[in-house]
Amino acid sequence: MSDDQGSLRPTSGAVLAIWAIVGLAAGWLVHPLTDRSGTPPVITWTQPVLLLLVAAIVGAAAWATWRVVHTRRERLDPQHAFNRLVLARACAIVGSLVGGGYLGYALSWVGDGAELADQRLGRSLVAAAAGALVVIVSLLLERACRVRRDGSAD
DSSP states (O other), rough: OOOTTTOOOOOOHHHHHHHHHHHHHHHHHHHHHHHHSSSOOOOHHHHHHHHHHHHHHHHHHHHHHHIIIISOOOOOHHHHHHHHHHHHHHHHHHHHHHHHHHHHHHTTTTTOOOTTTTHHHHHHHHHHHHHHHHHHHHHHHHHHHHOOOTSSOO
């Protein structure tokens, strides 16, 4: 989708994978580093709920954008379209990083006999799934903004 007219390519799976791996490594390191200096963080239900809220908001934007561009066949204002693309790309990257981080933190608790290990593991897995959902709806928003080179909906 890239040409001299300033179009953007879709977010690459490789970019999302790299950020997820960075998050995975960082999340894995949180447990041993905080265990040495005190108490590892407890994951509350607030974290996954907030990620689900972000996913719902981005998902609603994706649905509204898709309806306007593909069902009604209307054109989005270029600035609005660009803003939605930036939002989609940023949320996809951050969702990958955060989802990977929670997954890494969850995996660091596998087999640990600590008192709250199961709670940290379970809630971190839910937060990781919510982060993956943020990535999915962000990619859907990005897809909803896509138009053909002739200006019609893709």
